[in-house]
Amino acid sequence: MAATAPEWLLASETDLAPCALTGRRRRRGFLEKTIQATARFLQSAIRSEETASEHGLLQRLDARVKLVSLVALLLAAALVRHVSVLLALLLATLALAVSSRLPLRLFLTRAWLYVPLFTGIVVAPAALSFVTPGEVVVSLGHWFGHPVGLTHQGLESAALVVSRVTVSISLVVLVAMTTSWPRLLAALRTLLCPKLLVLVIGMTYRFLFTLLGAVEEMYVAREARPRSSERSVRQGRAFVFASVGALFGKTQALSEDVHQAMVARGYDGDARMLERSRLTLVDVAWIGACILVVMLLLGVDRAAL
Amino acid sequence: MQRSEPLLTCEGVSFSYLGRFPALRELSFEVETGESVAVLGANGCGKSTLLKILGGLVFADEGSCRAFGHELSERALSDDGFSLAFRARTGFVFQNSDAQVFSPTVREEVAFGPLQLGLERDEVERRVSDALAMLEISELAERAPYQLSAGQKKRVALASVLVSSPELLLVDEPTAGLDPRSRQWLLELFGELRGAGKTIVLATHELDQLEWITNRCLVLSEEHRLIASGPPSEILADFDLLLAANLIHEHAHRDGPLVHAYSHSAAHHRESAGRVDPGCSDREDC
Numbered sequence: 395m396a397a398t399a400p401e402w403l404l405a406s407e408t409d410l411a412p413c414a415l416t417g418r419r420r421r422r423g424f425l426e427k428t429i430q431a432t433a434r435f436l437q438s439a440i441r442s443e444e445t446a447s448e449h450g451l452l453q454r455l456d457a458r459v460k461l462v463s464l465v466a467l468l469l470a471a472a473l474v475r476h477v478s479v480l481l482a483l484l485l486a487t488l489a490l491a492v493s494s495r496l497p498l499r500l501f502l503t504r505a506w507l508y509v510p511l512f513t514g515i516v517v518a519p520a521a522l523s524f525v526t527p528g529e530v531v532v533s534l535g536h537w538f539g540h541p542v543g544l545t546h547q548g549l550e551s552a553a554l555v556v557s558r559v560t561v562s563i564s565l566v567v568l569v570a571m572t573t574s575w576p577r578l579l580a581a582l583r584t585l586l587c588p589k590l591l592v593l594v595i596g597m598t599y600r601f602l603f604t605l606l607g608a609v610e611e612m613y614v615a616r617e618a619r620p621r622s623s624e625r626s627v628r629q630g631r632a633f634v635f636a637s638v639g640a641l642f643g644k645t646q647a648l649s650e651d652v653h654q655a656m657v658a659r660g661y662d663g664d665a666r667m668l669e670r671s672r673l674t675l676v677d678v679a680w681i682g683a684c685i686l687v688v689m690l691l692l693g694v695d696r697a698a699l
Numbered sequence: 700m701q702r703s704e705p706l707l708t709c710e711g712v713s714f715s716y717l718g719r720f721p722a723l724r725e726l727s728f729e730v731e732t733g734e735s736v737a738v739l740g741a742n743g744c745g746k747s748t749l750l751k752i753l754g755g756l757v758f759a760d761e762g763s764c765r766a767f768g769h770e771l772s773e774r775a776l777s778d779d780g781f782s783l784a785f786r787a788r789t790g791f792v793f794q795n796s797d798a799q800v801f802s803p804t805v806r807e808e809v810a811f812g813p814l815q816l817g818l819e820r821d822e823v824e825r826r827v828s829d830a831l832a833m834l835e836i837s838e839l840a841e842r843a844p845y846q847l848s849a850g851q852k853k854r855v856a857l858a859s860v861l862v863s864s865p866e867l868l869l870v871d872e873p874t875a876g877l878d879p880r881s882r883q884w885l886l887e888l889f890g891e892l893r894g895a896g897k898t899i900v901l902a903t904h905e906l907d908q909l910e911w912i913t914n915r916c917l918v919l920s921e922e923h924r925l926i927a928s929g930p931p932s933e934i935l936a937d938f939d940l941l942l943a944a945n946l947i948h949e950h951a952h953r954d955g956p957l958v959h960a961y962s963h964s965a966a967h968h969r970e971s972a973g974r975v976d977p978g979c980s981d982r983e984d985c
Contacts (some may be wrong), residue, residue, distance in 0.1 A: 443846075574841075576804040596803045604845070606798055638781065639976075648795075649798075651795055654756045655799040656801070658754055658785040658786065658789070659786065659811055659812035659814060659859065659860070660782075660783065665815075666815055668807050
């Protein structure tokens with residue numbers, strides 16, 4: 395069977411545009427941004443794996459111990475009613491980040507920047523005198539004939555919410571950055587989470603990388619082909635819908651293969667998994683320290699009332 | 700289970716996807732214990748489907764299949780006892796390692812099979828360490844699958860199957876997508892397993908080193924029928940058969956005003972890479 399190429403394929407193209415910078419520079423569209431976000435997610439996941447494999451304080455702890463202490467500290471942060479106590483806890487999270495060899499810039503960006511900023515914007519109206527009446531510390535003039543300002547009580551309430559949220563996020567980020575995903579899943583399994591749920595979460599996370607890789611490949615393949623310089627939202631939308639369809643097909647085929655691979659190795663609907671971790675002295679010491687910190691936080695908070 | 704009859708028997712097996720797209724037509728053959736059989740055929744001829752039928756993952760529309768002295772049907776495999784016994788004796792290595800490596804870490808992946816089969820945890824841990832060491836991937840034990848190369852994933856997939864020490868190994872396109880060193884290593888491993896008396900059925904369209912790793916070949920036609928069965932030396936010598944099954948192609952090149960045409964296999968290309976024209980040095984395309 396000899397291949398017969400059409401004439402136009404064997405002849406060289408004569409009326410191609412010159413290979414020079416003669417077009418318009420185009421701005422990045424939503425597709426490019428989405429793909430870049432995909433790449434950022436992959437990088438961030440890889441970065442988290444790197445920080446989790448550092449030899450710092452929190453990395454040495456058993457994931458179960460970290461999860462239990464996280465819940466205890468979150469509860470304590472929710473019960474504390476003084477901003478100063480929460481600020482002390484916040485400083486403690488920073489100390490933990492340092493002792494766990496986390497990149498401080500990354501930790502502060504994830505925990506202390508965006509979430510507190512947006513929480514602050516959301517709770518800012520609570521500081522106004524007509525929402526929380528009290529002693530006005532910053533006057534904002536008269537609105538509709540009434541004096542309006544930021545009250546001491548309102549500012550305190552807003553600061554309490556923002557600091558509580560920041561502490562909670564910092565604690566969660568600490569655990570997330572110092573625990574690898576598989577260990578976190580294993581810890582969830584032992585802490586009475588349904589095994590099937592943990593299995594599904596684990597497989598979703600695992601195949602997310604495969605499917606994100608497929609999305610990137612589809613996009614790169616599209617970019618590699620010559621297209622009109624006139625791009626429209628409609629073209630972009632058509633590509634997205636076509637990609638969703640193709641990805642759906644790939645996902646379905648992959649899920650069938652995965653199921654068969656599981657069945658072939660004896661899966662009968664009840665997944666049995668390997669549990670290995672044993673508690674060490676460091677874990678026991680950490681549990682003791684956490685109990686002490688929680689009692690201290692609540693005690694100081696009560697005494698300050 | 701009685702073991703006097705062949706390990707695998709297929710009689711008149713036919714299978715089609717969605718009832719419309721035939722994948723296999725009236726296949727009949729046997730595989731004895733300890734045999735190493737290559738299922739040869741072009742892309743889309745039904746090799747993977749046949750392996751899945753032998754692995755009890757899909758079931759024939761017509762005809763019957765027996766394994767380990769028992770009929771291999773959906774009904775039989777719904778029996779806990781038979782299912783466990785069959786899965787413990789059979790290992791399936793998929794072509795797509797990504798689908799087979801589904802656990803969060805390599806260690807958990809390799810432990811999955813023996814845990815499902817009910818082995819004691821200490822025994823599972825011992826076997827996992829041994830399997831990782833055998834496949835030279837101990838340092839990957841705590842890695843996530845997305846951090847592995849294609850060759851490493853293939854090794855993990857193999858470890859996850861061999862850890863259960865199956866009597867019957869079904870392997871789909873084992874060397875697909877592997878670099879030459881990994882490919883050679885894998886072929887040597889199959890040679891060793893064959894020497895150890897494991898029964899191996901592998902689907903491939905690679906003819907290179909077939910004689911070393913198998914003692915019989917089944918050839919499927921592009922019409923999804925079994926067109927030949929015999930020792931590799933006999934099959935590889937039958938150029939008309941290989942040409943008909945699309946396992947080799949008729950090669951033509953110009954020599955001045957003359958055009959030479961002759962049959963060619965991938966193996967022949969590699970052996971005579973220095974003698975053929977340089978444009979044909981690519982194994983896959985030439």
